[in-house]
Amino acid sequence: xxxxxxxxxxxxxxxxxxxxxxxxxxxxxxxxxxxxxxxxxxxxxxxxxxxxxxxxxxxxxxxxxxxxxxxxxxxxxxxxxxxxxxxxxxxxxxxxxxxxxxxxxxxxxxxxxxxxxxxxxxxxxxxxxxxxxxxxxx
Amino acid sequence: xxxxxxxxxxxxxxxxxxxxxxxxxxxxxxxxxxxxxxxxxxxxxxxxxxxxxxxxxxxxxxxxxxxxxxxxxxxxxxxxxxxxxxxxxxxx
Numbered sequence: 359x360x361x362x363x364x365x366x367x368x369x370x371x372x373x374x375x376x377x378x379x380x381x382x383x384x385x386x387x388x389x390x391x392x393x394x395x396x397x398x399x400x401x402x403x404x405x406x407x408x409x410x411x412x413x414x415x416x417x418x419x420x421x422x423x424x425x426x427x428x429x430x431x432x433x434x435x436x437x438x439x440x441x442x443x444x445x446x447x448x449x450x451x452x453x454x455x456x457x458x459x460x461x462x463x464x465x466x467x468x469x470x471x472x473x474x475x476x477x478x479x480x481x482x483x484x485x486x487x488x489x490x491x492x493x494x495x496x
Numbered sequence: 497x498x499x500x501x502x503x504x505x506x507x508x509x510x511x512x513x514x515x516x517x518x519x520x521x522x523x524x525x526x527x528x529x530x531x532x533x534x535x536x537x538x539x540x541x542x543x544x545x546x547x548x549x550x551x552x553x554x555x556x557x558x559x560x561x562x563x564x565x566x567x568x569x570x571x572x573x574x575x576x577x578x579x580x581x582x583x584x585x586x587x588x
Contacts (some may be wrong), residue, residue, distance in 0.1 A: 390588050407556055412510060418560075419562070440588070452588050475587060475588055476585065477584075477585060479585055479587055480555055481587030482510065482583055482586075482587065484511075493512035493515075493586070495584070496584055496585065496586045
């Protein structure tokens with residue numbers, strides 16, 4: 359289990375390899391990649407996103423969400439990585455990688471993890487567009 | 497409501513709230529050690545009406561423990577408490 363918040367994401371292949379090496383019971387690995395869209399909610403051209411995270415609570419909440427998902431869905435392992443700082447259009451923002459025995463529980467866990475990260479982890483984004491910059495309100 | 501003089505708490509503000517208040521930290525003297533009073537005091541300092549703190553849209557932590565909305569009314573602050581006021585998350 360790994361939760362990381364940083365300016366850079368680890369290479370996805372390394373995250374997957376690490377999970378694979380952790381157990382020979384793994385039958386499915388599911389990956390979610392969050393990417394910066396080129397158009398904002400109002401249709402304006404996005405220049406970049408700027409992410410800020412609470413210095414301690416963001417990681418703490420992320421780990422709690424991971425632990426709960428692993429226990430609830432019987433996952434073998436899972437990794438979350440989320441960037442902070444400036445992220446340009448087309449770049450990856452977040453990886454959520456889930457390793458399970460079968461795909462069913464993996465799909466459920468992945469969707470739940472992504473939803474909970476967006477709703478519960480104290481991370482905030484500012485959208486910088488051609489028409490201005492504003493904090494995104496969910 | 498219980499009245500106490502001189503309960504000093506440190507409030508940290510994040511993201512849009514930091515920009516609204518123009519600072520990342522404020523020490524607040526509370527004459528009533530409740531969350532309701534704290535929000536009332538802080539709202540005196542906001543610079544425009546649209547920046548008034550809306551409790552329903554806040555994530556709150558005390559001494560680095562997130563407090564659920566249903567527990568906010570039960571909070572009783574003591575001097576030295578560290579209170580984090582955060583917008584609702586918008587990561588991912």
